[in-house]
Every structure is written in structure tokens, then in C-alpha cells.
Amino acid sequence: MSQLEQNGSQYYKKIIVALVLGWVAIWIYRTILTPIYPQIQSSLGDVSNAEIGLIASVYFFAYTGMQIPAGILVDKFGQKTVLIPAFIGFAIGAVVLGTAGSLPQVYLGSLISGIATGSYYGSAYSLSAKHVPKDKKTFANAIINSGSAVGMIIGLVGSSVLVGGLNIEWNWMLYGTALIILGVTFVFYINIKSDKKSVKVENPENTGATSADIVTDPRDDVSLFSPKHITVYFTYFAVCYGYYMIVTWLPSFLVAEKGFAQSDVGYVSALVAVAGIPGALIFARLIDRRQQDRLKYILMLLLVAAVMIGLTVYSPSPWILYIALILYGLMGKLAIDPVLITYVSDSVPEQKTAKALGLFNFFGMASSVVAPWLTGYIGDVTGSQVLAFYIGSVLLLAAAVFFFFVIYLRSGKETPAQ
Numbered sequence: 001m002s003q004l005e006q007n008g009s010q011y012y013k014k015i016i017v018a019l020v021l022g023w024v025a026i027w028i029y030r031t032i033l034t035p036i037y038p039q040i041q042s043s044l045g046d047v048s049n050a051e052i053g054l055i056a057s058v059y060f061f062a063y064t065g066m067q068i069p070a071g072i073l074v075d076k077f078g079q080k081t082v083l084i085p086a087f088i089g090f091a092i093g094a095v096v097l098g099t100a101g102s103l104p105q106v107y108l109g110s111l112i113s114g115i116a117t118g119s120y121y122g123s124a125y126s127l128s129a130k131h132v133p134k135d136k137k138t139f140a141n142a143i144i145n146s147g148s149a150v151g152m153i154i155g156l157v158g159s160s161v162l163v164g165g166l167n168i169e170w171n172w173m174l175y176g177t178a179l180i181i182l183g184v185t186f187v188f189y190i191n192i193k194s195d196k197k198s199v200k201v202e203n204p205e206n207t208g209a210t211s212a213d214i215v216t217d218p219r220d221d222v223s224l225f226s227p228k229h230i231t232v233y234f235t236y237f238a239v240c241y242g243y244y245m246i247v248t249w250l251p252s253f254l255v256a257e258k259g260f261a262q263s264d265v266g267y268v269s270a271l272v273a274v275a276g277i278p279g280a281l282i283f284a285r286l287i288d289r290r291q292q293d294r295l296k297y298i299l300m301l302l303l304v305a306a307v308m309i310g311l312t313v314y315s316p317s318p319w320i321l322y323i324a325l326i327l328y329g330l331m332g333k334l335a336i337d338p339v340l341i342t343y344v345s346d347s348v349p350e351q352k353t354a355k356a357l358g359l360f361n362f363f364g365m366a367s368s369v370v371a372p373w374l375t376g377y378i379g380d381v382t383g384s385q386v387l388a389f390y391i392g393s394v395l396l397l398a399a400a401v402f403f404f405f406v407i408y409l410r411s412g413k414e415t416p417a418q
Contacts, residue, residue: 011193012131016140018184018191019124020147022087025177025184026117027151028158029094030059032173035160035251035265039170044103049252051103053376056248059110060368066118067365071358075351079123080192087185089116091178098174109174121361126354127192129345135288137345141338142284149273149280149334152247156270160251224348224359231406235302236340236364238399242309242392243333244368246272249375250312253385258321271322275329283335287342294339295408299400301339305332306396313389367395 033040037052074082090113097109124144132140162168223229250272251265260268283301287294308328315321341357348356375388 012128012133012140014191015127015131016143018187019127019144020150021184021187022083022120022124023144023147024151024154025087025090025181026120027148028155028180029090029113029117029151029174029177030056031152031155031247032159032177033170034248035156035269036163036170036173037252039163040106043170044101044106047103049376049379050373053248053372055106055110056244056372057369058107059114060244060365060372062111062114063118064114064362064365064369066115067121067358067362068355069358070119071122071355074119074122074126074354074358078194079127080188080194082119083123083188083192084185086116086119087181087188089113091181091185092116094174094178094181098171098178100171122354122358125341125345125357129353129357130350138288138294138338138342139281139284141341142280142334145280145334145337145341146277149276149329152273153270156251156273157267160265160267224352224356228407228410229344229347229356229359231402232340232344233360233363235298235399235403236360237367238395239302239305239333239336239340240364241367241371241395242305245371245375245388245392246309246312246328248372249379249385249388253389256379257384257386258318268322268325271325272329272332273334275326276332276334279330279332280334280338283331284338287339294343295403295411298336298339298343299404299408301331301336302396302400302403304328305336306393306400308332309389309396310393313386313393 033055040055041047041052070082093109093111093113093116095109096112097106100106100109125141128137128140128144159170159173163170163173246269250269254260254265254268283297287297305328308324308331311324312321312328315324340360344356344360345353371388371392374391375385378388379385
């Protein structure tokens with residue numbers, strides 16, 4: 001192997017490590033508040049479940065709204081140029097939320113953090129699409145995605161133990177998170193190279209180029225709103241809806257409707273993340289080796305995820321609940337994500353990758369704006385969140401049906417470049 005090849009090999013590994021840490025920081029922030037909503041409600045005064053649910057909804061509204069603009073910025077200026085200032089803003093948002101003494105300031109901190117982290121998805125997965133070897137892409141995306149599970153575990157368990165168990169003020173969780181974010185920003189700075197955009201050849205005759213020198217990608221004219229892409233967007237909407245509903249409200253649901261102690265719910269909720277890491281890696285490795293079958297695996301994972309969310313609500317005993325959460329972790333969002341990400345990035349040319357991933361994540365994350373608020377609202381109106389969990393299950397079943405008819409039946413044996 002030449003020195004150049006060795007450097008390239010080491011670089012994509014550095015990218016993977018840096019992007020894993022990025023997701024760890026983001027998901028610590030996203031989940032650190034969910035087990036301690038009662039303490040936040042107490043410190044802020046008399047606020048409803050719907051108002052508390054809006055904390056997550058405001059964040060995800062801003063995060064979702066940034067997906068398409070961020071994709072355009074990344075395609076134009078490069079990943080590093082966008083990531084560094086964005087994560088500095090993310091740290092500022094965490095501090096604003098941590099110093100909050102009122103609900104409007106909590107919302108402001110969430111808004112700043114959402115805008116800042118909105119640039120991450122397109123940056124991360126366009127980097128992996130560009131630099132990771134083709135036969136390792138799905139597995140690499142699964143490793144990168146596993147950072148979200150690690151961050152989720154740290155956030156859920158850490159806040160449950162420190163705030164729920166040791167009675168530390170919830171604000172200190174945000175100050176610690178801000179320090180972690182700044183540390184990850186430094187990792188980005190030293191490990192990610194600035195992209196130098198190549199100059200586009202406008203007129204081959206003026207540069208001495210011939211038609212043989214210009215290779216046209218047959219995917220250049222692909223529509224980002226084709227029936228297949230729209231179906232993938234809806235599929236990701238359903239996948240994200242169930243996941244963010246669980247991430248946001250499962251701890252409170254377990255306390256209010258399943259009789260769990262608050263000091264235990266962080267551990268129970270973290271089962272999803274713990275199981276998600278091996279599940280994502282196993283399926284990603286399998287799909288990299290059997291790419292012709294990846295549509296079958298997507299369908300299977302959608303159906304299992306739908307059943308497990310329903311079983312979480314229905315479960316007559318804690319052990320059935322544990323099994324449902326573990327199976328959802330193994331075969332839910334964290335397993336589905338890297339397959340869909342690779343599918344989307346393979347379907348467009350390189351210069352459209354960040355934009356396509358931004359659109360994909362925009363539609364998926366739109367559900368994260370709705371799910372936290374709607375679940376809280378249903379709980380306020382009906383006195384139970386059971387209906388909200390069943391909605392998440394039904395959406396996944398609908399996604400499986402659409403995916404089957406629009407993509408699976410029409411694709412036959414799919415090629416990676418489809």
C-alpha cells in the first residue's frame with residue numbers, strides 16, 4: 001500500500017471517530033432533560049406537560065428547519081467550515097438553557113441549540129459518503145450513528161443518577177454538556193480537513209479539455225422528489241416519530257402508567273440505546289455484504305419496530321416491556337438509519353449528497369417537532385399517553401406498506417447506485 005493510500009485509510013477512520021463524538025455530544029444534550037422533567041416543572045413553576053414537551057419541539061423545529069439550508073451551505077463551503085461555528089453556537093445554546101430561570105429562556109436555549117446542530121446531519125454523512133470506501137459505507141454509517149446511542153445512554157442514566165438520585169441541580173447538567181460540546185469542536189478542528197472545492201469547467205474549449213475528459217454522472221438529473229425519494233422521506237418520518245416519542249416521553253410514561261420509580265426509568269429507557277449499538281452494527285455489516293437484499297431488510301425492520309412500540313404499551317409485565325424495548329433497540333431506528341442513509345447517498349451524485357441528505361433528514365425530523373408536543377397534548381387531554389404510542393406504531397406500519405408498493409415491488413434486485 002502506498003503512503004497516499006495509507007493516509008487516505010487513516011483519514012476516513014479519523015472522520016468516523018470525530019463524527020461518533022459529534023453524535024455523542026448532540027444526544028447527551030437531547031436526552032439529559034427527559035428523565036428530570038418533574039424537577040424542571042417544579043423549578044419553573046406551574047407548567048403543563050404540553051409546555052414541557054415544547055422544550056424538545058422547539059429544539060427539533062429549529063433543527064429541522066436548518067436541514068435544507070445547511071445542506072446547501074455544506075455543498076457550497078465544505079463540512080469543516082460549517083461545523084466549527086455551528087458547534088460553538090451549540091455550546092452557547094446549552095449555557096443559555098442552563099442559566100434559564102423561566103420557560104421562555106428555556107425555549108430560547110433550545111432554539112439556539114437546534115439551529116446550531118441542524119448543520120450536523122448533512123455534514124456528517126456527506127463526509128462519510130465522500131471518504132469511506134464503498135464496501136464499508138453502511139457499516140461506517142452504523143458506527144457513526146452509534147454515537148447517538150452512547151450519548152443517549154450517558155444523558156438518560158447520567159441525569160437520572162445525578163439529579164434524580166443525588167439531587168444535583170438540573171442546570172449543572174447543561175454546563176457539563178457545554179464543556180463536552182467544546183471538546184468535540186476541538187476534535188473536529190484537528191481531525192477534519194477543509195474541503196477545497198474543485199473549479200467547475202464551464203467551457204472545455206477554453207481549457208484544452210476534450211469531451212472524453214468530462215464524465216457525466218447518469219444520476220445528475222435525478223429528482224430529489226421522485227416517488228422513491230418521497231417514499232423514503234415518509235419512511236424516515238415514521239421511523240423518527242416513534243423514536244423521538246420514546247426518547248422524549250418514555251421515562252415519564254413508565255413512571256405515570258407503568259409504576260416505575262423515577263430513579264430507575266433512565267436505566268430502563270436506556271435499554272433502547274444499549275441494544276441499538278450491536279443491532280445497528282450487525283445489520284449494517286450484513287447489508288454491506290448483501291446489498292441486493294437491503295430492501296427486504298428495511299421492510300423487516302420497519303415491521304418489527306412497529307410491533308415492538310405497540311408491545312411496549314400493551315405489555316402486561318415488566319419483563320415483556322424489557323423484551324420489547326430491547327428488540328426495538330436492536331431492530332428499530334438505529335438499525336434502519338444507516339441503511340436508509342446509504343440508500344439516499346447512493347442515489348444522487350456527490351455534488352447533491354448533502355442537499356439530498358438534508359431533505360431526507362428534514363422530512364424525517366419534521367416528526368420530531370410533532371411527536372413530543374402531540375404526545376404531551378394527548379396525555380393532557382385524555383389522561384394517558386397510550387394513544388400517542390399507538391400512533392407511532394401505526395405510522396411505521398403505513399411506512400412499511402408504502403415502501404413495499406412504491407420501492408420494493410418496482411425495484412427487483414436493486415443495485416447500490418440506484
